[in-house]
Amino acid sequence: VTLLEQNPRWRLVPRGQAVNLRCILKNSQYPWMSWYQQDLQKQLQWLFTLRSPGDKEVKSLPGADYLATRVTDTELRLQVANMSQGRTLYCTCRTGTGINYAEQFFGPGTRLTVL
Amino acid sequence: GEKVEQHESTLSVREGDSAVINCTYTDTASSYFPWYKQEAGKSLHFVIDIRSNVDRKQSQRLIVLLDKKAKRFSLHITATQPEDSAIYFCAASVYGSSGNKLIFGIGTLLSVKP
Numbered sequence: 001v002t003l004l005e006q007n008p009r010w011r012l013v014p015r016g017q018a019v020n021l022r023c024i025l026k027n028s029q030y031p032w033m034s035w036y037q038q039d040l041q042k043q044l045q046w047l048f049t050l051r052s053p054g055d056k057e058v059k060s061l062p063g064a065d066y067l068a069t070r071v072t073d074t075e076l077r078l079q080v081a082n083m084s085q086g087r088t089l090y091c092t093c094r095t096g097t098g099i100n101y102a103e104q105f106f107g108p109g110t111r112l113t114v115l
Numbered sequence: 116g117e118k119v120e121q122h123e124s125t126l127s128v129r130e131g132d133s134a135v136i137n138c139t140y141t142d143t144a145s146s147y148f149p150w151y152k153q154e155a156g157k158s159l160h161f162v163i164d165i166r167s168n169v170d171r172k173q174s175q176r177l178i179v180l181l182d183k184k185a186k187r188f189s190l191h192i193t194a195t196q197p198e199d200s201a202i203y204f205c206a207a208s209v210y211g212s213s214g215n216k217l218i219f220g221i222g223t224l225l226s227v228k229p
Contacts, residue, residue: 036217103161104161106158108158
């Protein structure tokens, strides 16, 4: 059973251009949604966790600037700007947080390549 | 900041042998430790986890050990098969202002040779 859909699955991004990613949650029992990035060396790094519609956060990391938005209970978005190196962005979901923290599921990922 | 160190970057074993991957963590408040498998060109797939209230967990051919005193945990894959070949990531949960996040190790590329 697929819990998460991500689109696009891959994208060629001209240097200096921003790209918008979407993640759709297929099961509302896993409402805690997050974004993780995986760089070209396979290193994984947490970016954001957004629980409620309307939540919004920004972050700048080496190689890219991010803006994440929880649009609805089932949709999470990520804008990637000023990307200088390719990476893969994964959307994740889980049932709870704190002591209720449990198994976290990863979406199929969106692979971004800089032109 | 919080760190997870994964001690083996590559590991090669013969089919049928056991493989062991070791990780250490720095945040004493970490209480949840999952392991993920990533096959070439694919996403991460959850394989097993352990919570800090136990020191051993087994699921079929997978065994996870946790030593809270040493802040160390390990994944043991017994009777390895060629399809076990993949990158394995260990992780530790860290609680912050945004709730829990996972801190990952660098990954271990496991090769199981027939």
